[in-house]
Amino acid sequence: MKEFKYTITNLILQYIVKYELAIQAINQIVIPSPLLEQTREQFRTDDIDKLGELISYPIGYNKSLAVQRGQVMPSTKMKLRIFTNYKNIQDYIDTYTAKSPLKPSIELSTHINKIVMKGLVEEWDLGKIKTFSEKPFEQYDMWYKYRDYYPTLNTEQYFNTIFKWIVNSPTGVHKLIQLSILLYEFIDKAPFYAGNQITSISTLKILAKIYNLNPHNIIPFAKAFFLINEDIESAFKISKGKKDLTVFIEAVLYSLSLVVIEASNVFTNEYDTKVNIRKHISKDLNPRQVKIIEYLNSNSRITRQQYTKMMGVSFMTSYRDLQELLEKEYIQQRGKGRGTFYIIPDLDTLEEDRLREEIKIFG
Numbered sequence: 001m002k003e004f005k006y007t008i009t010n011l012i013l014q015y016i017v018k019y020e021l022a023i024q025a026i027n028q029i030v031i032p033s034p035l036l037e038q039t040r041e042q043f044r045t046d047d048i049d050k051l052g053e054l055i056s057y058p059i060g061y062n063k064s065l066a067v068q069r070g071q072v073m074p075s076t077k078m079k080l081r082i083f084t085n086y087k088n089i090q091d092y093i094d095t096y097t098a099k100s101p102l103k104p105s106i107e108l109s110t111h112i113n114k115i116v117m118k119g120l121v122e123e124w125d126l127g128k129i130k131t132f133s134e135k136p137f138e139q140y141d142m143w144y145k146y147r148d149y150y151p152t153l154n155t156e157q158y159f160n161t162i163f164k165w166i167v168n169s170p171t172g173v174h175k176l177i178q179l180s181i182l183l184y185e186f187i188d189k190a191p192f193y194a195g196n197q198i199t200s201i202s203t204l205k206i207l208a209k210i211y212n213l214n215p216h217n218i219i220p221f222a223k224a225f226f227l228i229n230e231d232i233e234s235a236f237k238i239s240k241g242k243k244d245l246t247v248f249i250e251a252v253l254y255s256l257s258l259v260v261i262e263a264s265n266v267f268t269n270e271y272d273t274k275v276n277i278r279k280h281i282s283k284d285l286n287p288r289q290v291k292i293i294e295y296l297n298s299n300s301r302i303t304r305q306q307y308t309k310m311m312g313v314s315f316m317t318s319y320r321d322l323q324e325l326l327e328k329e330y331i332q333q334r335g336k337g338r339g340t341f342y343i344i345p346d347l348d349t350l351e352e353d354r355l356r357e358e359i360k361i362f363g
Contacts, residue, residue, distance in 0.1 A: 015253035022264035047220035106159040137194035147190035
């Protein structure tokens with residue numbers, strides 16, 4: 001196999017350490033399944049949204065959420081096909097393990113490519129390794145313009161050699177460095193007839209998962225590359241010109257470390273606010289009250305009528321429950337008469353209400 005020239009700089013080491021510490025923080029959190037699914041939906045919707053920006057086909061957050069939830073309208077199905085295909089890849093990555101039949105190889109990337117471009121190119125062009133003289137399908141691929149020409153290259157053999165190096169590396173090269181090099185080679189060689197950019201990103205995601213660098217398959221790789229796409233493209237051109245991959249590896253690891261740290265912070269905050277708080281309030285409140293606090297954490301308001309119906313209790317029971325929550329300052333009352341509703345207060349609002357009460361008493 002050809003030797004890849006690069007230097008392990010302090011920046012590369014810093015990004016690897018930051019990445020691994022963030023992954024370690026995520027892995028240490030035992031997050032309940034419902035909360036995990038909610039958090040995963042958030043990350044994946046954001047990833048789909050940023051993928052649209054990355055491939056110059058933006059669809060916005062609302063449509064990205066519809067794609068993630070499988071709620072695409074028939075009238076927009078074809079327009080959003082590339083994104084529903086991307087979602088299908090994420091579902092495949094969810095089920096993929098080191099024991100799956102397709103091992104890390106160009107065959108695995110070929111399978112991913114077939115999912116990426118299904119319904120967008122002719123059936124016989126799915127997963128097709130392009131020939132030197134063949135005109136490719138460039139839609140949804142903003143990196144294709146950076147590929148070089150290798151008329152005598154045996155593409156399958158070349159990439160399988162790289163995959164074997166990643167799987168069986170005897171030199172102890174860090175997997176993040178290897179994945180960065182694989183991405184460089186995908187951009188440089190653009191092996192497929194269509195869909196190289198999304199195929200390469202998805203290949204990195206699936207490999208990161210089996211090497212414990214993408215826990216729960218939540219790390220938004222497309223978002224990572226969108227955030228500093230211009231820098232990654234510039235780094236690629238610099239590395240290409242110098243025949244030294246150091247700058248490119250630094251750019252890739254920087255972008256990945258940003259989104260992994262963000263994911264770690266979101267995971268930690270979600271756990272602290274919803275799991276640890278539940279443990280605390282469960283000692284202070286009855287199960288109905290705990291449930292309504294959780295409801296108000298994701299909904300802006302609730303009325304007493306809604307509470308009564310939701311909990312299946314009498315009007316007096318709902319009155320006592322809500323009154324107790326008011327007295328303990330878990331909720332706040334707004335409106336009057338039939339327009340009364342309850343919300344979760346913030347600290348500033350609580351302090352303002354206390355000042356108003358003091359003014360009433362001493363005014």
